[in-house]
Amino acid sequence: MYRSQRLSLRYYTAAITLFGVMILFGLLSALYYVFPSMLFEVLNFSTSKILHIDTLVIWLLMAFLGAVYWYLPQELEHEVVGIRLAEATFWVFCAVVAVVAVVFLVVQIGDSTAFTLWFINQGRKYVEAPRWASIGVVVVMGVFAYNVVATCVKARRMTGVTWVLVLDLIPLLAVYMDAFPADENMSRDLYWWWWLVHMWVESTWEVLIGCIMAMVLMDVMGTSRRIVETWLYIEVMLVLGAGILGLGHHYFWIGTPEYWLSIGGFFSALEPLPLLGMVVHAVYDAGEHRLRTVNRPAFFWITTEAFLNFIGAGVWGFMMTLPQINLFSHGTQWTVSHGHFAFYGAYVCGVIAVFYVAKQKTSGVACLDDRFWKWGYGLLNIGMVGMVMGLLLAGITQAFYGRAIGGSTLMAFTQVSENPWFLSGIWARLLFGIVFAAGYVALVYDLLRKPRSNAVGAGEIAGAAT
Amino acid sequence: MTPTAFVATALLMGAFVLAGGGYGSLYSVGRLQGRPRLIRMGAVCLVVALGFAAAIVVATPLAVGWKILIGVSAAGYAAIPPLVWRYLEQLHSGGRAMR
Incomplete structure (x- = not known):
């Protein structure tokens, strides 16, 4: 090592x-x-x-x-x-x-x-x-x-992956400089602040996790470098093509020029399309290897990432990305629901896969496939889906009663806070949050415990690794 | 936009993308396992997605430009799964040939 x-x-x-x-x-x-x-x-x-x-x-x-x-x-x-x-x-x-x-x-x-x-x-x-x-x-x-x-x-x-990684380091460092506020005008300050929150977290991180996933796929599933690097280049093109201008959906209501409504809405609406391509790719890869892998938990977390990224960022994002909708939905629990689901799908699932790769390598087992990892996997996913559904219910209630009907007044906000639909959503978020926490405990326990050797045939492992 | 139209539009848009994703998933799994029934179920999802797109175009108060975008997106959801699948097959068969 x-x-x-x-x-x-x-x-x-x-x-x-x-x-x-x-x-x-x-x-x-x-x-x-x-x-x-x-x-x-x-x-x-x-x-x-x-x-x-x-x-x-x-x-x-x-x-x-x-x-x-x-x-x-x-x-x-x-x-x-x-x-x-x-x-x-x-x-x-x-x-x-x-x-x-x-x-x-x-x-x-x-x-x-x-x-x-x-x-x-x-x-x-x-x-x-x-x-x-x-x-x-x-x-x-x-x-x-x-x-x-x-x-x-x-x-x-230099490999294709390291080239992308090195180039990504430039915005990774440069855009973080936006963490330092330098403008007293709130609109201008927010304009650049979104470069940090959207560009740094959503664009440079997307490329970074893309590089990491490329290396994990070669490691865990034996996917060929040519295929992995081709997809990585496609991802970079998509980030440059639609992801950067998709930033515009954050510029809707902060005092920026009106043209951002069109730019942000248009490019954000296109964002689910490449995510759909990733879902197809995930299914194809799973089939190509006939679900045989040397690290089953990592494999499942990687596959889940593709699906939940599509639903969390794609479906949840598309619901509220057009300015006419976003006018009512922004800043409500609806946005929180989208944020939770998108982060979980885009990053958390992939990072957990990386943890399992490390577990396998450090424990020295040829194939990692205990049963217990399914507890963490199941509880975390159920907890997250439950939380985002609860937040969605609460958010739609806020946007409907508080914004669209109530006109965004303080009275409307207060009334919505006592609305039974809102309270149901908030309670559901809390209860499923506890389920999520239980999933975390199961995940940590599974990562720390010594893996058992399993009954997967050597031929299957070899098949997966080639 | 009335409050009811706002919620209906948002939910229709979410349902549209979700059905598009259902089509992509079922189409891929059907192709993977060689099960025409799943591919047909995928096609049903696509019809549902196109139905949601049509409902957004016809019944919501969005401006014409956004409705055109929804129409173009619907074409994208229909085309992407088979195109990506074909590309993946070519890419992987090329990879196998190189190995």
């Missing part, structure tokens, strides 16, 4: 831990909706929500870094250059996250001063971490970028 693969195991451990923190604060945030005065003057809702969302971003980012550190030496047949620096920045990353979390929990809010911006809360949704911590993230990402590029140079080897 390469030293950077040992580092990636540390990243995975940190990511899984933060995944648990994210779920914990997600449950807490869900409880606030049911018991609004809970923890009054102890811990406010917005802090709980910040911890829920920010840990989502950080745990996925840590998992991505871990996955790249896992596969890079394997891909280039060379240890990562600057591995010591990478190991040091891992601890820096963990320390930064821990300190920020403590500040959020203990201090929570500050005055409207530069001190607050630098040391308590930057006040920017999704990147609330104070400025010093954001600089820390830039340093970590900078070291990561250097390590990838330097390893490619040192190894004197």
